[in-house]
Amino acid sequence: MPAEDRIGALAARWAAEGRTLHAIYDDATRPVGALGDDVPVATLATFTAGLAAGGDEDIPCTLVADVTVRATHQGQGLMRRLMDAAAHDAATPLMALHAAHPARYARFGFAPAIRSACVEVDCARFRLRDPAAGTVHEAGTHRADELARAVAMSSAVLRFGALTPALTGAESDDGARCLVHTDDRGVVDGVLTWAFLGWTPRAQVIEVRAESYATVDAHAALWQTLCSTGIASTIRAADSRLEDPVAWMIEDRAARRVTAVTDGYSLRVLDPARALAMRGYSCPDTSLVIEVADGTGAASGRWLLAVTRGRATVEPTARAADVRLGARELAALFLAGTRADALHAAGLLADGRDARILDDLLRWPVEARSGLHF
Known part of the structure; x- marks a missing residue:
């Protein structure tokens, strides 16, 4: 995709999310060839989502993303200025961010709130002990966000910790595909988006991009279907529960392996x-x-x-x-x-x-x- 189209798609997604970019600029004199004063030296974006925490309604939460400080401007308190301004302007009781190094944000009052498991599944060995309930269908990714939101809102217990919308960006995800699970009444109760990463010297890999489910049966059926595509030997997912009931629903627990445990948001x-x-x-x-x-x-x-x-x-x-x-x-x-x-x-x-x-x-x-x- 050309750079101009990528920027346009990103801008459209930010507008849909209501994402606002906060930036600091430096108008100091600079040599010829250096980045101009129209390019920010520090950025921080905010938008609002709902956090499912078991209550009657989601808790409004200000999400913080796109946090940057140019290497030439480190140590000048720029991130402190942006974080303080974002907290001051927030009309929500909570803020959340994803960070590769959460400790860097401790000074702003952030603490890791959830843990996530990275898992790898051997398709050939993944077999449910009992037949999967309901039916799995293929769906267009343009419906993924809408369907996942409906699924998420139907289960207060299982969606604990979820930030909505759960599948932001699925429409524009090149190569992504979508599976939908319906229960015996025909009600959608599970949505999973995935992409085939291609062949590596050791495995053919499918990556789970996002998943939302209202029942464990829907979760199990979606994974059984994904393992049965015939195009991959391995499935990887980076946002799984450490204690996933599916591990006890398959004949061979070793078919599902936790490869890493990381801090979530x-x-x-x-x-x-x-x-x-x-x-x-x-x-x-x-x-x-x-x-x-x-x-x-x-x-x-x-x-x-x-x-x-x-x-x-x-x-x-x-x-x-x-x-x-x-x-x-x-x-x-x-x-x-x-x-x-x-x-x-x-x-x-x-x-x-x-x-x-x-x-x-x-x-x-x-x-x-x-x-x-x-």
């Missing part, structure tokens, strides 16, 4: 009260006072959190705190991707009792899973 909590109130809970009914400390002061406060039948009310209070933690630690624990007792052992939570309370409060029946790379 990182979260920053801007408004703890609103975030906690919109989250769902699987713990018994409870009431406690949570105190959050934030170095910037923006997310600091003390609130009475009362959980009744999986839903919470959160109100400011002057009562003594039952649990104390930092805003970054809350970000790490928010989706139960990290256990509070691990943070206590690492010295990030002072009180072991606080850790036990937080683990009981924030647990969820399944691991959080992203589904969106941005």
Whole structure:
């Protein structure tokens, strides 16, 4: 695709997402041949998505992407200026970003919130113990985003941690193909996009680009179909759950191998009260006072959190705190991707009792899973 067409396609996708580019420019005198002052020296893009956290509606979340600082301008506080401005302008209780090196963003209050497994499947050995339920169909990728959104919204438990839209960019993904699963009533309950990467000296590889499913049966059937295409010996996916039930649904567990475990996206909590109130809970009914400390002061406060039948009310209070933690630690624990007792052992939570309370409060029946790379 010509460069002009690629830029046009990117601009169209950004417009559809509502993505805004924030940039800093340098108008200093420069030698002939250097990049002009119309080229930014630092950038950061933001757009909004919904984070599924088990509540009645998704939590609005500001996504941060396209973070760059030119090598010639490192160490001048440019990224701090952009991050502070983005946090100030955000009208959401949470921010999220994907980072190859999450530790670089700790100083801005971000903490890794979920873990993802990279998996590799041997097609010849992948066989379900029982016949797959429902029916798998091939679909056009232009429908993938729409179908995946409908699937995602139908399962509050399995979509925990998902950022919508789950399949952004599928329409313009050259060479991508799409599989759709329907249940016995004909309702779409699974969508998977994939691409054939071609032949390598050791394997013929299919890559899973994105997957959204409302039932484990749909998930299993989509993978069984993908393994049966006959064009590949290996399937790779980079956004799987560590504890995937499909591993126990196949005859040979060794057919599915975890090749790496990585951090998924990182979260920053801007408004703890609103975030906690919109989250769902699987713990018994409870009431406690949570105190959050934030170095910037923006997310600091003390609130009475009362959980009744999986839903919470959160109100400011002057009562003594039952649990104390930092805003970054809350970000790490928010989706139960990290256990509070691990943070206590690492010295990030002072009180072991606080850790036990937080683990009981924030647990969820399944691991959080992203589904969106941005």
